[in-house]
Amino acid sequence: MFKKILLATDGSAHSIRSADHAIKLAENFGGTVDAVYVVDGKKSKEDVLHSVDKYEVKRERNEKIKAVKEMLEQSSVEFNTHILHGEPGPTIVEFANKNDYDCVVIGSRGLNDLQTMILGSVSHKVAKRVECPVLIVK
Amino acid sequence: MNLQSLKETWFGNVRGDVLAGIVVALALIPEAIAFSIIAGVDPMVGLYASFCIAVVIAFVGGRPGMISGATGAMALLMVTLVADHGLEYLFAATILTGIIQILFGVFKLANVMKFVPRSVMVGFVNALAIMIFTSQLQHFVGETWVMYGLVALTLAIIYLFPRITKAVPSTLVAIIAVTALAIFGGIGVRTVGDLGSLTQQLPVFLIPEIPLNFETLMIIFPYSLSLAIVGLLESLLTANIVDDMTDTESNKNRESRGQGIANVVTGFFGGMAGCAMIGQSVINVKSGGNGRLSSLVAGVFLMFLIIVLGGVVVQIPMAALVGVMIMVSIGTFDWSSVKNLHKIPKTDAAVMVVTVVTVVVTHDLSKGVLAGVVLSAIFFAAKISKVKVNEIVALEGSKKIYKVHGQIFFASVNDLVEKFNFNDSVKEVEIDLTNAHLWDDSAIGALDKIEMKFEQNHIKVEYTGLNEESKHLKKRIGGMSKASGH
Numbered sequence: 001m002f003k004k005i006l007l008a009t010d011g012s013a014h015s016i017r018s019a020d021h022a023i024k025l026a027e028n029f030g031g032t033v034d035a036v037y038v039v040d041g042k043k044s045k046e047d048v049l050h051s052v053d054k055y056e057v058k059r060e061r062n063e064k065i066k067a068v069k070e071m072l073e074q075s076s077v078e079f080n081t082h083i084l085h086g087e088p089g090p091t092i093v094e095f096a097n098k099n100d101y102d103c104v105v106i107g108s109r110g111l112n113d114l115q116t117m118i119l120g121s122v123s124h125k126v127a128k129r130v131e132c133p134v135l136i137v138k
Numbered sequence: 139m140n141l142q143s144l145k146e147t148w149f150g151n152v153r154g155d156v157l158a159g160i161v162v163a164l165a166l167i168p169e170a171i172a173f174s175i176i177a178g179v180d181p182m183v184g185l186y187a188s189f190c191i192a193v194v195i196a197f198v199g200g201r202p203g204m205i206s207g208a209t210g211a212m213a214l215l216m217v218t219l220v221a222d223h224g225l226e227y228l229f230a231a232t233i234l235t236g237i238i239q240i241l242f243g244v245f246k247l248a249n250v251m252k253f254v255p256r257s258v259m260v261g262f263v264n265a266l267a268i269m270i271f272t273s274q275l276q277h278f279v280g281e282t283w284v285m286y287g288l289v290a291l292t293l294a295i296i297y298l299f300p301r302i303t304k305a306v307p308s309t310l311v312a313i314i315a316v317t318a319l320a321i322f323g324g325i326g327v328r329t330v331g332d333l334g335s336l337t338q339q340l341p342v343f344l345i346p347e348i349p350l351n352f353e354t355l356m357i358i359f360p361y362s363l364s365l366a367i368v369g370l371l372e373s374l375l376t377a378n379i380v381d382d383m384t385d386t387e388s389n390k391n392r393e394s395r396g397q398g399i400a401n402v403v404t405g406f407f408g409g410m411a412g413c414a415m416i417g418q419s420v421i422n423v424k425s426g427g428n429g430r431l432s433s434l435v436a437g438v439f440l441m442f443l444i445i446v447l448g449g450v451v452v453q454i455p456m457a458a459l460v461g462v463m464i465m466v467s468i469g470t471f472d473w474s475s476v477k478n479l480h481k482i483p484k485t486d487a488a489v490m491v492v493t494v495v496t497v498v499v500t501h502d503l504s505k506g507v508l509a510g511v512v513l514s515a516i517f518f519a520a521k522i523s524k525v526k527v528n529e530i531v532a533l534e535g536s537k538k539i540y541k542v543h544g545q546i547f548f549a550s551v552n553d554l555v556e557k558f559n560f561n562d563s564v565k566e567v568e569i570d571l572t573n574a575h576l577w578d579d580s581a582i583g584a585l586d587k588i589e590m591k592f593e594q595n596h597i598k599v600e601y602t603g604l605n606e607e608s609k610h611l612k613k614r615i616g617g618m619s620k621a622s623g624h
Binding site for chain 1: 252256259260263375378379381382383384385416420423424472474475
């Protein structure tokens with residue numbers, strides 16, 4: 001049933017809990033997990049500004065999702081990681097719908113409360129517009 | 139470049155580029171006007187600049203999808219030139235800026251920008267944000283609460299409107315709403331028209347009316363050099379950001395040359411020097427633009443709007459523009475650098491702060507960058523000049539082996555020489571340089587000096603473990619200094 005699982009992550013504590021659920025789900029159904037980390041324009045600017053070159057940018061982003069990646073490595077689940085660019089909500093929706101996932105796992109809160117207040121929550125947008133079942137981890 | 143890739147960079151994304159170009163044009167207008175006012179020139183100068191630069195860059199730039207135009211960083215650099223010498227000198231300086239940038243591109247100096255450390259770049263954008271903000275404070279002097287209220291309203295619309303829709307730039311919505319309120323509400327606040335005039339016509343080719351002599355060159359050259367460096371710095375930073383956002387590569391030397399060509403053209407068409415804009419480029423990519431067409435559409439649509447709507451533009455209240463500029467300064471400032479100031483190395487923090495302070499004191503971004511680069515070079519030299527020497531006693535106390543670790547060059551030689559005990563009771567010493575590297579003649583001089591000092595005490599010196607490069611250097615310089623020395 002849940003063979004192909006998309007895990008949205010931002011490196012926060014919330015997304016580590018989401019990873020936990022995604023792994024359990026995959027283990028139960030013998031599925032695979034694709035972890036995605038979305039970099040938006042503001043983050044792009046910050047990362048480029050603070051890094052010596054693009055290799056360092058790449059390394060630091062991998063560092064961000066390291067915790068999630070390690071959890072996946074320790075599990076028996078087959079997995080992949082992707083770093084995407086764009087607005088988190090629409091980018092996750094587009095990626096999920098294009099690649100026919102069976103389930104999207106996403107944390108209910110990201111890094112910043114203020115952002116959630118101004119921009120609305122990413123998980124809400126994703127839940128509304130993704131075509132497959134969505135598991136929002138609280 | 140072959141026809142296929144030319145077609146791809148122009149027409150690979152027509153729909154996205156046209157839509158994003160229109161969005162960018164709308165967002166560019168208030169900024170181009172506000173930057174003109176910062177520079178102390180008519181709004182047309184900034185608008186012509188944004189039009190010319192965006193259009194020319196579309197053809198000759200190295201980073202498709204990046205938006206260039208009149209910018210705050212450049213406007214801040216030309217304030218005193220305009221005030222002291224006038225507009226014609228600004229056009230001349232703009233042309234010279236372009237020529238310098240073309241030379242940068244032709245001689246492939248874009249790579250030199252990698253010597254500008256990231257803490258200097260962070261300081262640069264923070265200083266830019268502070269300068270844009272403080273340049274707005276003069277507009278508050280002697281104003282009433284009505285003006286304060288309009289500024290607050292502008293900011294509220296800018297930050298809250300995206301919750302309703304992101305299809306239209308919120309800055310434009312704010313400008314329209316506040317302008318409408320001022321016109322129909324009959325509120326008598328200062329407008330753009332009070333600060334300069336606006337002509338509804340296309341830019342025309344003109345040669346700056348300045349005496350073509352050495353004195354003129356000496357007036358404009360320092361400005362042009364600062365403008366060229368700051369322009370390239372911001373453009374290449376922006377290019378890197380667009381590279382990252384779109385996950386593609388770009389040609390930095392071509393971009394330098396393109397920026398230069400764009401500024402030369404702008405200078406001849408009555409525009410002020412400009413460069414790439416981080417904020418607008420991010421808006422462009424976010425709106426779906428990533429090809430050359432987006433920049434062309436942005437420029438052309440901007441000019442179209444001015445010709446059609448010029449009469450309304452002069453009625454925009456200054457309060458609305460001040461609001462937009464405050465938003466620009468908040469968006470430009472790198473808040474994460476303040477949040478993480480206690481986490482980053484102290485030397486990096488010092489470089490960042492010195493860059494910012496230098497700019498705020500001198501009102502010159504290029505001086506801040508220079509101060510930052512020099513300071514970080516000193517810090518780097520200090521860090522790398524730490525040499526470590528380990529002593530090992532061998533042959534039952536008659537021989538000593540010194541193992542040298544580190545970079546041996548002019549900044550580290552004094553430190554190195556002090557690490558040896560020249561009055562030792564040993565017969566011979568071996569100085570192991572396996573983990574050291576000799577960089578310059580100071581290094582060779584230091585080795586000679588060490589050898590000499592030991593020999594004065596009748597201790598034989600042997601150098602071992604020199605790497606190829608160091609050996610080569612020692613042979614080249616060392617032989618000479620010994621022969622001439624004693």
